[in-house]
Amino acid sequence: MNTMPIQSIKELTLEEALSPGTPTCAGCGGLLALRHCLKALGKKTVIVNAAGCFTLLAIYPYTPFQNSWLYTAMACAPAGAQGIRDALDILIKKGRLDPKEDLKVVVLTGDGVAYDIGMASTSGALHRNLDFYYICSDNEAYGNTGFQWSGATPFGSKTATTPVGRMHPSGTDISKKNLFEIWRSHKPPYLATISPSHPVDLANKFIKAEQYKGPKLFIHLSPCPPGWVTDPSHSTQLAKLAVDTGIWALKEAVYGEVKHTVVPKKFKPVEEYLKGQGRFAHLFKPVRQEDVLKKIQGMVDQYWNEVRDKESL
């Protein structure tokens, strides 16, 4: 087990665990992050998937994975992980499976599952200290059904069910749920946010997580060209802008103790991240919605002010 952090992108393995040619959209930020996650996890894994965009990665008779896969349903992937983990432990304990055949159990979901319908089954798995990984691909809406509002949808953005109009000029009226803090309240051994734009930080978090037995959770912000109304070639750049503006904070929490892993020296204005996305276009045109923009920047500033106080950055 390699526990030394890597320093540069050149140290990432060139071996791919995910084959190309999947039915995901061009420029899918989630797929890029998943590719890096799988490189970090290795091939001795079983992915337990909940309904979402990634369900369509494995369509009979194809799978892009070199590892095992079980699609469950929308609300219950962590319960599926529980069944597999427990069964592998039973088989090994009773001498019916060679320990070399053991697998890392990895839950793979989107934000609709993680923030909404799958909350109870995740809380249960965290509470039982299930030894598993959870990767949430957060594109901030129900993407696979055509980009409807979810608990992860940010204030001021447009989705198919929070349209912009006379009654709701800002689109989504309420703020994104804080899943990191909800998960952190369970004090799992390892919890981190990651980004497809920061593969070294991502890989190092998986390297660090490996030493812990229990839940190891990852949330990545996934630029979603059709939903965010962005150019597919801009996804990595947008993911990086989310970090550089401070709207997506890269951090980890070990048994609940938070530490930020990437802190921009100088934060870019949030506007730079927003203005390149069609889902925020109404904040700029036809009339600039100053109050909404101010509120979004204010939330980001407040977040980092609190971080500075706590972590003495």
Added chain:
Amino acid sequence: MKEMLTGNAAAAWGVRLADVDYLPTYPITPQTEIIETLARWICDGVMDATFVTLDSEHSMITAAGAASATGVRVFTATSSQGLLYGFEMLYTVAGWRVPLVMVNVSRALSSPITLEADHNDILATRDSGFLQIHCETCQEVLDSILIAYRLAEDKRVLLPVLVNMDGFLLSFTREPVEIPDIKDVKRFLPPYQPEHAFFKASQPMAQGVAALGGPVYSYFKYQMHLASMNALDVYKEVSGEFGKIFGRKYDTVDGCMMDDAVCVLVMTNSFSTLGKAAVMKARAKGIKAGLLRLRVLRPFPEADIRGAIKMTRAVAVLDQNVSVGKGGILYSEISSALYHEKERPLLLSFIGGLGGKNISSEEFEFIFDAMIHAVDTGKVPAPRLLYTEEEWKQMEGLKKMAGKQ
């Protein structure tokens, strides 16, 4: 070894003897005694299994299916609302073709929320792909769990099985139960060694993958149907072998006084005991009465049912369920089984015992009278709800108290 056991304790004994590896659970009345008993045995070290309480029945059935898909022998149990809460996953794990066994302790469905048994819960799952065995006695509960594992794990079947018993009436009633010798059980039920579904590093496998396009979906869905139909023959083999080893024979249907019966009552589960007593009483009065209890409901043993009743004159199906807007569920199923017969009995429909309502001997007499009248006149009466005058008066009293005249 014979012991006085409740239906729930008999179920727990079946699980213990079957050498189950994994028990994902979630409490619900009146099933809870099963998982409490198993938790106690594991805690005392007399049973080598892993016990987990999940966060819901939905999660419980998921964990059960996923563990079975990994290659261990799995048991779980629920009732009523719990069965419906996990409904999505019943269809899902059946499609995974995992041979787990689940006990449902029947309890009528909300709303109104209630406690006692009827069969709307278990019959709601009849299209899920789970096989269904319905039990009349505590002995049958224990034995059916052993039979269920053999059936589920057979390569020609590979589908999960639901074993049903009535809440309260059987779950909490003590009866003398023969606990089989573990050596005999091992002879009947070998360890589970899956060849079709497992997870291990050296042999990656994608399970439960999406099937897009009607032809692909149809192929897999109909495979499940064919496997379930295969289970009819496999069941006969397995129950035959069970009979040889343990001396107790369980057919897909259980006939009482059927040899020369003219008027036949069709029932399921524990109320059949009341029905059998009513048959004896009718016989004493000179009526050629009989009772056919349906034991295996999925796959539906159409030929066995047809064989048992096609030469009788009248059959009354007593449904302890109601398909709202249609009527008795088993009445519909038996009608379809008889439709193509040139000679077939008159078929009467009764709905009774909803929410555990008692069925009195007067109500059974009413059913036999109705059958005789139908035979005499050749006319089949409209479906009836069994409800006594006394019960009606009591209900009127309650309505008055509730301010509804």
